[in-house]
Amino acid sequence: MFFSTSNGEEYEPSSSSSVQGSQPCRHFEFHEIQTATENFNESLVIGHGGFGKVYKGKVINGSSLVEAAIKRLDSMSDQGAAEFWAEIETLSNLRHCNLVSLFGYCNHENEMILVYEYMPNGTLEDHLHKLGTPLSWIHRLKICIGTGRGLHYLHTGTGIEVGVIHRDVKSSNILLHESWAAKIADFGLSKIGPTNRPLTYVKTVVKGTFGYLDPDYYATGKLTRKSDVYAFGVVLLEVLCRKRAVDSSLDKDQWNLARWCIIEGQLKHVIDSDIRGRISPKCLKECVRVVERCLHNDPKQRPTMAEALASLEYALILQEKFNDSFERAGKTMFGRIASMLPFSSNTENSDKSDSKLSSDCKPNNGNATISVLAGNTVLPETRKFCRFSQSNPYDISVC
Template sequence: MSSATGDLNETQLSTSFSSTESSKSCRHFEFPEILLATNNFDESLVIGHGGFGKVYKGNIINGSIVSVAAFKRLDSMSSQGATEFWAEVEMLSNLRHCHLVSLFGYCSHENEMILVYEYMPNGTLEDHLHSLGTPLSWLQRLKICISAARGLDYLHTGTGIDVGVIHRDVKSSNILLHESWAAKISDFGLSKIGPTNQPLTHVHTLVRGTFGYLDPDYSFTGRLTRKSDVYAFGVVLLEVLCRKRAVDESLGEEQWNLARWVQESIKEGNLKHIIDNGIRDEISPKCLKEFVRIAERCLLSNPKQRPMMAEVVVRLNYVLTLQQKLNISLQATDKTIFGKLLDMFPFASNGENSAHGDSKPSSNIKDTSRRNADDSVPVDNKDSTRTAPKLFEVYKFDDLEVATQNFLFLCHGSRDLFIGWVDKNTFTPSLGGMGIEVAVEWYSELQPKCQRVVNALGRLSHPNIIRLLGYSIDKQPQCLLVYEYMQQQNFGHFLFGEDVGRPLSWERRLLIIIGVVRGLAYMHSSINEVIHCDVKSTNIFLDKE
């Protein structure tokens, strides 16, 4: 890989990628394709505007699949140009991570330079913090920070190549949010590369970046290191906590620089007063202290004393776990709406099979199979009385009968699992074929394993664990459970079943296994300490991604 800020052209690009498999996924789009996808750059399709230029929303065809994409078009008046354009193409063609935005391809036609990315429906973190006023909970904010930190950690040390990547422009507007609210790092036009074996090896470069996020040491010396990204990320952490911009001159001299204002407030003992009012009542004092301590260390003036991003990920995960445990404890003692929900589920009080008896919570790793519901057990049964299922939709049997077209379509050949449709926003049943697909599992009677699935999945919430949307028990003894729909069947089907001949690349297999590990790690480390007891390829279901 050549220098990310060198003067690259398309010939150099294709040469540098000729021996890499990753470059095959970076497609060159013809200009007429771009015009068609954006309706000749229709202004009504503009979804954003940055230093590079306007961003348009449109559809592209990837093989036989139509995908929504974001088209970033270089503005002729922009201070950026070919250097940043080719740097971004090269960088994102060689990097693949779930917390980095994916580059579908690019278009270079005469004076037109266009980058084509995956579309991120929830926009930027900056939008939600400062423009839209979105009511983001404390836990949501923590998870966004962890996702972004993981992306940066991958750039710095986990790229799988001999060089690490310094982003050089980490800020809330370059953190995009997926439909699931997972964060992805974007905009690699200013990125630089350097050795990974020496964390503080620096690169001499002209100072580039965004005021408010710039590492003071980098500004003074021109020595760029990965710790410069760490400093900028510390500012993002404060942004998330305080809901204030990194630089805002309208706030007056004392508060216009966010990092300086927070550091002064900490010295004066005014920590509680800097927190965004929307989350002030959600944060435990211990979590607040730990979170601010992480941000403080990121902002230390001496880069050598700042943590690596790997440590930031670990510390933020600790804060998240701490807050989740406290929330569960409060729910159990205060009998909030979540605490009361266990009593609302009718078979939660059926004597020995209740959550207060010998219930054995289960969890399926992206799986709707009912077989392992009998087998999963908590490490400590006495703790199972202190948690309760999250709020589920309560469906009527007749409505689900309509949603499944009278239980007409079987899911992947299962005799107990049917395809249904619900409204994508409300999850209420809809006519067959309308809305989003769900999987409806039919239990002929109210069996303990049905109860255990509900109790377990009410405790667990993770992108790599199957999501239970609701249930129906109004026509007992039947019980219906409604799950998110897994489009790609199970892992075992691809390895050993009818589709064994379909290509499943080594990279794809690794990504699947990483997803499984994340789901299991969450189960094992959560307050519930759930052991699955039936981990196997046929209990690993795959979504459309």
């Protein structure tokens, strides 16, 4: 299937979002969970969400001992048995490379525990807002594409004659594998419904996370796959701007990121400064277009996940082409500069280390002799270095 991009070209989503083979969901005995978590040792806590604490531990999965994330329901949580069984039902039937895998569960007296594959790189939220991880634009875009593939599979490719609406898409529910592949997690609020019509809805009590919540769903109680598309648009905004979906520390007109960026038209002015100068103009235009469409007030005007995914994959191609051309231009510029520099023929100090500068750099026929060592141009008169920037080959700064 092909979709149109902003410049009229057609693009087909990648077929790499293949479905993994179905695997059984195992029932763990409570004593196995106690052993894995050292009786719920606080030192093993790696997270805490609406469901409860998450522990890191090792469990038997098949014939292997593997690391796992073990989520234990908190007795004070607003969630409970409904969310617990919804998670099991959903993930037991679904297998995809961009969905977190559920190894199994434990239901013992009042204990309700879910056992997942362990994601060593934590959540997208952590890296964007807590750890300050330096994430390149290509890196961020690939995380968004992985998330989009997972949602597209949920909506249309489950192979179980029904579609799944996640209902709580947000950066804290996007986990990152050690390879940095994105995996969607937390299906406690998900709903299953027919897929025969794009806007088939489920009438339900409004649940989700403020800031990511579809305004139309909030107003009508009608949950559709386009509600996930809206939340995905908010995640794209977070990635572009490195700002939280909701930030009450800001001025009142800015604390809701989606409303401020789209309604107030501020998106192009709040792109994260770490990536602003590194995004291809064409790529940025495509991504802004996707965000604006995903966050449209009218669900009918929002793209399907397939369409949003196609646009993002096309944007990635545009960015990679831009990076390649920029790199080639940088190499050409470096070569031209180097070819114009007269190299010293003085061999007086040839027995010394290559890293040591000659003290006999003298003018040659009225021209200054310049030595070039490993990308650093040495000016003999000042003994200072001009370093060629790897990120910007046109920038030559004197240190």
